[in-house]
Amino acid sequence: MSAGIRRILPQLLTLLAVVALITAFFPSFLSVEMVDGRLVGSAIDVLKRGAPVALLAVGMTLVIATGGIDLSVGAVMAICGAAGAWAISNDYPLVAALLIALAAGLACGLWNGVLVALVGIQPIVATLILMVAGRGIAQMITEGRILTFSHDGFAFFGSGTIFGVPTPVILWLAVGILFTLLVRRTALGLLIESVGINRRASALSGVNATVLLVFVYMASGICAAVAGIVATADIRGADANNAGLWLELDAILAVVIGGTSLLGGRFSIIASLIGAMIIQAIDTGILLAGFPSEYNLVIKAGLVVIILVLQSPRLSPRISAALSRRRKEPAPAGSATEARE
Amino acid sequence: MLLSIRGLTKSFPGTRALDGVSFDLRAGEIHALLGENGAGKSTLIKCLTGVYERDAGEILLDGRPVAPQSTHDAQTLGIGTVYQEVNLLPNLSVAENLTFGRQPSRAGLVQTRKMRAQAEEMLSGYGLDHVNVAQSLGAYSVAVQQIVAIARAVALSGKVLILDEPTASLDSAETEMLFSVVRDLRERGLGIIFVSHFLDQVFSLTDRLTVLRNGQHIVTAETAEVSRLDLIHHMLGHELEEAEHRRHATKTAQQSVLTFDGTGRRGKIAPFDLTVSRGEVIGMAGLLGSGRTETADMLFGRTPPDSGKAHDDDGPVSLRNPREAIAAGFGYAPEDRKTDGIIGELSVRENIALALQARRGWWRPLPRAEQRELAERYIERLDIRTSGAEKPVGELSGGNQQKVVLARWLAMNPRFLILDEPTRGIDVGAHAEILRLIGEVVESGMSILLISSELDELVAASDRIIVVRDREHVAELVGEDIETDAIVRAIAASDAPAAAPAAEVAR
Ligand SMILES: Nc1ncnc2c1ncn2[C@@H]1O[C@H](COP(=O)(O)OP(=O)(O)OP(=O)(O)O)[C@@H](O)[C@H]1O
Ligand SMILES: [Mg+2]
Numbered sequence: 001m002s003a004g005i006r007r008i009l010p011q012l013l014t015l016l017a018v019v020a021l022i023t024a025f026f027p028s029f030l031s032v033e034m035v036d037g038r039l040v041g042s043a044i045d046v047l048k049r050g051a052p053v054a055l056l057a058v059g060m061t062l063v064i065a066t067g068g069i070d071l072s073v074g075a076v077m078a079i080c081g082a083a084g085a086w087a088i089s090n091d092y093p094l095v096a097a098l099l100i101a102l103a104a105g106l107a108c109g110l111w112n113g114v115l116v117a118l119v120g121i122q123p124i125v126a127t128l129i130l131m132v133a134g135r136g137i138a139q140m141i142t143e144g145r146i147l148t149f150s151h152d153g154f155a156f157f158g159s160g161t162i163f164g165v166p167t168p169v170i171l172w173l174a175v176g177i178l179f180t181l182l183v184r185r186t187a188l189g190l191l192i193e194s195v196g197i198n199r200r201a202s203a204l205s206g207v208n209a210t211v212l213l214v215f216v217y218m219a220s221g222i223c224a225a226v227a228g229i230v231a232t233a234d235i236r237g238a239d240a241n242n243a244g245l246w247l248e249l250d251a252i253l254a255v256v257i258g259g260t261s262l263l264g265g266r267f268s269i270i271a272s273l274i275g276a277m278i279i280q281a282i283d284t285g286i287l288l289a290g291f292p293s294e295y296n297l298v299i300k301a302g303l304v305v306i307i308l309v310l311q312s313p314r315l316s317p318r319i320s321a322a323l324s325r326r327r328k329e330p331a332p333a334g335s336a337t338e339a340r341e
Numbered sequence: 342m343l344l345s346i347r348g349l350t351k352s353f354p355g356t357r358a359l360d361g362v363s364f365d366l367r368a369g370e371i372h373a374l375l376g377e378n379g380a381g382k383s384t385l386i387k388c389l390t391g392v393y394e395r396d397a398g399e400i401l402l403d404g405r406p407v408a409p410q411s412t413h414d415a416q417t418l419g420i421g422t423v424y425q426e427v428n429l430l431p432n433l434s435v436a437e438n439l440t441f442g443r444q445p446s447r448a449g450l451v452q453t454r455k456m457r458a459q460a461e462e463m464l465s466g467y468g469l470d471h472v473n474v475a476q477s478l479g480a481y482s483v484a485v486q487q488i489v490a491i492a493r494a495v496a497l498s499g500k501v502l503i504l505d506e507p508t509a510s511l512d513s514a515e516t517e518m519l520f521s522v523v524r525d526l527r528e529r530g531l532g533i534i535f536v537s538h539f540l541d542q543v544f545s546l547t548d549r550l551t552v553l554r555n556g557q558h559i560v561t562a563e564t565a566e567v568s569r570l571d572l573i574h575h576m577l578g579h580e581l582e583e584a585e586h587r588r589h590a591t592k593t594a595q596q597s598v599l600t601f602d603g604t605g606r607r608g609k610i611a612p613f614d615l616t617v618s619r620g621e622v623i624g625m626a627g628l629l630g631s632g633r634t635e636t637a638d639m640l641f642g643r644t645p646p647d648s649g650k651a652h653d654d655d656g657p658v659s660l661r662n663p664r665e666a667i668a669a670g671f672g673y674a675p676e677d678r679k680t681d682g683i684i685g686e687l688s689v690r691e692n693i694a695l696a697l698q699a700r701r702g703w704w705r706p707l708p709r710a711e712q713r714e715l716a717e718r719y720i721e722r723l724d725i726r727t728s729g730a731e732k733p734v735g736e737l738s739g740g741n742q743q744k745v746v747l748a749r750w751l752a753m754n755p756r757f758l759i760l761d762e763p764t765r766g767i768d769v770g771a772h773a774e775i776l777r778l779i780g781e782v783v784e785s786g787m788s789i790l791l792i793s794s795e796l797d798e799l800v801a802a803s804d805r806i807i808v809v810r811d812r813e814h815v816a817e818l819v820g821e822d823i824e825t826d827a828i829v830r831a832i833a834a835s836d837a838p839a840a841a842p843a844a845e846v847a848r
Contacts, residue, residue, distance in 0.1 A: 187698050187706040194684045194695060201681050204643065205749065206667040206699035265686045 010259055010311050011274040018278055018303075019043075022285040029288070039162040042284060044169075050280030051168035052077065052244065055227040056251035057258070057272040058172075058179050059109075059220030064255050066196040066216050067264025068116060073251060075134025076108045076224035077244030081232030082141035089149040097154060102225045108134070109221020113214030129249070138240035148237035158234030167173075168230045172273070175226055179219065180269045189267075192216060196264025250279055250335035257307055278307070342404070343368040344501055349398035351381075351388050353736065355728030358384040360556040361398070366501065366532040371523065373543045373564065374536045376553035377576055377768040378740030379726035382536050383425050385553070386503055390415040390422050402500070413442070421498025425505040425739045425766070426679050427490045427509060431479030432495045435461035438478050439493050463492045468518050483677050484629045491519060495526065498740045502526060503534045506739065509766050510676075512794055520546055538740070538768050540569060543782040552576055577770045595619065598788055599658070599757055601640070604649035609635040612648050613814040615807075617757055617788045622779060624803030625792045626828045632812035633792045634676055637759045640790070641673040642666040667700060672755035674746050676745045676762045676792075678739075682746040683737030689727055690716035693748045700753070719748035720828075723778070724771060739766045747775070751782065758782075761792045776802050796825040808832055 023029045041141035046130045056073045063070045080160035088094070108130060115126035141147075162168040183189035194202045203209050227247070232238045257275035260267040282303050286296050344366040344511055351359040358381045366372050374382050388395040391409035400407055402418060412422060429438045437444070439460040444451045460474040467488050478486060487510050494502060502523070508516045523546065535547055543550060544564060549730055552559040552575040559575050573581045595618035605612030612634045617623065627633045638644045642660040651658040651690040658669045666673070675681040683691055694712045701707060707715075716730040723744040727737055734745050743766055750758055760779075764772050779789060793799050799806055800823055808816040808831040816831040 091642050126502055185706070187703045189696075189697065189703070190687075190691060192708075194687060194691070197684045197686050198680070201684055202699075203693070204641075204673060204675060204681055205696040206664050207695070208664060208699070 002138065007077070007259070007268050008271045008274060011271045011278070014257070014307055014311070015274055015278050015281065018281045018285070022281065022288065026285075026288050029285075034164060037164055038166070038308070039164045042288065044166065046277065046284050047169045048166040049284065050276050051172045051229040051230050052247055053250045053254055053275050053279060054172040054276035055175055055223050055230065056220075056247055057254040057276045058176050058269055060224030060248075060251045061255050061258065061260055061267050061269050061272040062179070062183070062192060062216040063220050064121070064252070064260050064262060065192050065264055065267035066213055067199075068213070068216070069114060069127065069252065069262070070114060070217065070220045070238045070308075071124065071127040071248050072108065072130035072134055073220060073224040073227075074244035074246060074248040075131050075138070076105055076221055077228035077231060077247065078138035078238075078240050079108060079134050079141070080225040080228035081243045082238040082240055083140040083149060084229055085149055085232050085238035086141050088154045089147060094151070094153040098229065099135075099162045101229050102222060105221040105225025105228070106218055106220035106221075107221070108224070110214065112221070113217035117210045117213035117218060138238070138243070142238050142240045144240075146237050146239045150236060154229075155233050155236050157229050158232070158236070171226060171230060172276075175223060176273050177270055179223075182268070185206045188212075188215075193265055193267065193325045198268075207306060251276070253304065254279055257304070257311070279304075342366070343402070345401045346385075346389065347399050347401070349385065349388055349400070350396045351384055351393060352396055355647070355730075355732070356556075358556050359388065359395075360670055362553065362556070362558045364551055365561070366534060367549075368500075368532050369527055369530045370545055370548040371527055371533045371535055373547040373550035374534055374553070375543065375550055375572070376559075377574055377726075378744075378766075378771060379738040380553040380555040380576075380768075382553060383505055383557075383738060384536070386422065386424070386505055386536070388401070388501070390420060392424075399729060416497045419499030420501040420503065421494035421496070422503040423487075423490045423494045423505060423507050425509075427483075429478055429486060429490055429493075431486075432477055434475050435472060435478050435481070435489055436474040437463075437806060438489055439463050439474070439496075441493075463496050464489070466518070467492060468515065482630060484512070484515060487511060488515065488519070491522075495522060498526075498531060501534070505536045506538070506766055507535075508539060510629075510762075515629075516542070526815065530534050538766065538772070540572065540769065543572075544569070554578055573769055576768065581769060581773060595621065599651065599653050601651045602649050604645045604646045604651060605637070605640050606635075606644060609644060609812065610639060610809075611813040615814075617790075619788060620783050620786050621804045622783055622789045622791055622802050624799040624806035625790060625809060625825075626796065626799055626806055627809030627832060629794070632809045632814075632831075634761055635812065636809065636814075637673060637761050637790065637792060640666070641671055641759060643673075664699075667696070667753070667755075670756040672696075672750040672753050672758040674750050674760050674763055676765070678746050678765075682702075683734045683742050686733050688731045689725065689734050689737070689745055690722065690730040692745050693719055693752055696749050696753050704722045715752055716748075719745075719752065723748055724774065740768055740771065740842055743767055751778075755787065757788050757790070758790070759790045762794065763791070764793070764795065764798060774797075796828050799823075799828065 003110055029042045032039050034042055060070055060073065080101040083104040084097050084282035087097035087100045106219065112127050112130060115121045116123050157167055157171070162170050183192065191207050192205060195212050199209050228244065231243050255272045256262065257278055258268060258271035260272065282300055286299050342365050346362065346364040349359050349362045354595040362385060363544040364385070374385065376382050384393065387393045389400060391411050391414050407418055409418055409829070417420065436457045440456050445455040445459060448451060457474050464472065467490060469485065472481065472485060478489060489509065491504065491507055507519060511519065527533060537543055547564045549561065550564050550567065551561040554576065569635060597616050598619050601615040603612040625633050625636065639646050640660065640663055642662045645661045651660055659665050660669065684695065690712050693716050695708050698707050713730060719725065720727065720730060725744045725748070726741050734742055737745065747763055764775055767775065776798065779791070783789060791799065791802055804824060805817060806823055806828060807814050808818070808828065810832060818827055818831065
């Protein structure tokens with residue numbers, strides 16, 4: 001267990017630092033009140049607005065752990081949102097609309113997985129196809145309009161609350177926990193990591209790398225579908241052009257901040273979720289600060305660079321070494337430093 | 342003194358890999374660096390070339406203290422190195438790998454033709470005439486890649502050349518060629534550090550030797566003044582218990598477990614018949630690239646056979662991919678442990694449990710306690726030197742990584758286990774231990790296909806020996822015929838001018 005904590009410690013500390021920074025300027029950031037039976041406050045807002053990226057990050061973590069990448073998740077969000085909105089506005093029952101959206105996500109994932117695992121196209125290229133084509137598909141579903149609907153049951157997934165907590169927050173927490181249990185209570189996690197580190201050696205040990213690869217892209221697809229439902233429900237309409245736009249990049253960033261290597265291998269879904277919250281906290285913080293909006297992206301990029309540099313595997317041992325050296329300094333016999341000269 | 346190392350110390354979490362080691366290298370000498378798996382040889386080299394930062398100690402080159410920060414720094418100082426795990430770029434061409442970082446260029450453009458000529462020049466003298474330097478390196482076998490790495494290091498070393506187990510994947514002809522190159526360099530006044538587990542090579546090539554044990558300097562001496570037994574004693578700290586030779590069973594009416602009829606694959610290996618009996622060790626001898634590894638890859642379904650049938654008592658056995666082979670009770674410890682064997686970032690425990698877990702299926706995880714128990718058992722049984730079962734396998738020494746791959750397959754308890762060069766990079770003590778282990782598992786009924794370039798090992802362990810030449814099974818030796826000379830004759834006996842140095846074929 002302590003190993004698990006140690007794994008996510010850098011991300012937790014980073015999140016704390018970001019929150020502390022924001023709170024220093026806006027003391028009200030952390031204050032949460034109950035209004036009309038729902039929790040409100042900037043922090044709750046971060047948790048809610050971060051939902052799409054957090055959901056995408058769950059599937060993206062598994063894909064990246066295999067050494068792949070899924071650029072199509074933003075477009076898949078748009079497809080699934082459009083499919084759900086189409087179903088609900090054509091008077092399908094709520095459950096059917098949700099299932100249609102989820103099935104669309106699974107189908108997209110299957111397509112990516114087949115291209116990568118069976119056809120052998122490089123993941124970045126394979127998923128680029130759907131990234132580009134996906135918005136076209138979504139536009140075909142919405143027939144080029146913003147497909148609005150008024151269905152309170154569907155809208156609940158975007159703007160409803162459960163015990164005062166916004167539904168999107170419950171959703172990303174639930175999906176994150178479910179997938180964590182799925183991969184860690186079974187051997188899936190180990191097998192995914194082993195394929196990501198060395199696919200040839202894994203295959204020779206009898207690991208079915210093909211099926212695992214298809215699985216992770218389908219997992220990414222279904223996470224994108226849930227994110228698409230949330231985004232569509234939130235605005236009560238499917239916007240094929242803008243739903244999930246650029247979110248694939250934030251999701252990748254969340255995974256990277258979460259410490260999973262783009263080369264594949266060891267992964268942590270929880271760390272990626274914290275990464276997603278770090279990104280959203282930065283976004284919200286910048287908005288609160290009221291900088292002219294043209295500065296936002298530059299400031300965000302700057303903060304992300306600082307975080308990644310501090311966490312980088314080349315640097316962090318040096319930083320911790322420097323820290324421990326300082327701690328040891330009083331002992332004059334600490335000859336390690338002198339001897340190196 | 343060309344190079345002197347004083348009080349070199351290096352610790353990793355949980356291990357003190359080097360403990361105040363001193364080491365001297367004269368100009369114009371070949372100096373063997375010896376020790377068990379995990380003794381600290383590779384770590385010493387990496388501290389010397391700046392791959393690892395040393396904790397304490399000093400390095401003097403020509404009397405001046407030096408502190409290279411990278412392999413590149415070391416090269417600038419005149420120290421060329423071939424690391425144990427060859428680190429070249431398989432996607433680049435042979436020529437690019439050879440001249441990397443120093444390609445001839447004009448106005449910022451690489452002069453391809455000049456580069457190729459340079460590369461061919463660098464390779465001449467190693468007998469690699471069939472290698473096309475414009476081809477990508479990954480198309481060639483480990484042996485060719487090894488020689489390319491050596492040629493590159495030789496060209497880069499102005500003062501010191503370091504070779505960490507350079508001959509592990511070379512055959513005897515290639516080894517001889519390497520040795521003549523190395524002797525030439527000695528004449529030119531270079532100092533050469535040579536790491537190897539082949540004691541014959543140590544005695545025939547080197548002038549002095551230094552032995553490390555558990556990260557400590559044990560002895561430095563003139564090679565000629567050390568006896569083989571003393572040397573082994575220095576390395577192990579105790580006497581070697583020789584593995585007994587097997588009795589070369591010519592038992593009658595053995596119980597056959599597997600039969601291959603006309604199994605072959607076009608372009609890889611000609612169809613052959615093979616009957617595997619229960620509890621038998623089948624040795625396989627042949628030059629590199631003769632079709633040994635191709636046979637193994639095919640039997641395990643990695644490049645599935647395109648002709649013939651395999652069957653056991655219960656009927657036909659399908660071998661279309663490794664998973665089918667495993668389901669049929671096969672196991673395969675491949676030749677190239679780095680790319681095909683270990684999963685570097687996973688722990689020793691996870692690496693040992695991997696094949697077992699893959700067979701159970703993802704939905705039935707092997708309980709953590711059972712995995713631990715399994716790992717502890719094999720760490721003990723194969724004497725794997727690690728600070729614990731949770732250490733990433735990539736941080737083990739080369740020989741210990743090899744043992745982990747063996748453990749993975751022994752844990753599966755297959756009925757037919759293919760071992761391709763299982764003792765590569767393994768020290769003398771563990772070598773005997775592994776031969777003993779083979780004898781042990783065979784007693785329990787496992788059958789083994791043992792592929793090896795070490796004829797002594799084949800003779801010691803096999804019940805019969807298949808000789809492979811030019812991608813064909815050409816001879817089978819049984820009973821009294823199993824001895825090294827007979828194998829050498831069978832390998833060489835061909836109408837073409839024999840012993841053609843390892844005709845390596847692009848994969
Ligand atoms: N990067 C690393 N991280 C942690 N431990 C390491 C690392 N590299 C080496 N070690 C440890 O240091 C010790 C010495 O390893 P080293 O590779 O030097 O052995 P060696 O003498 O070269 O053995 P071999 O003959 O098997 O190649 C081993 O116990 C090994 O586990
Ligand atoms: Mg070594």
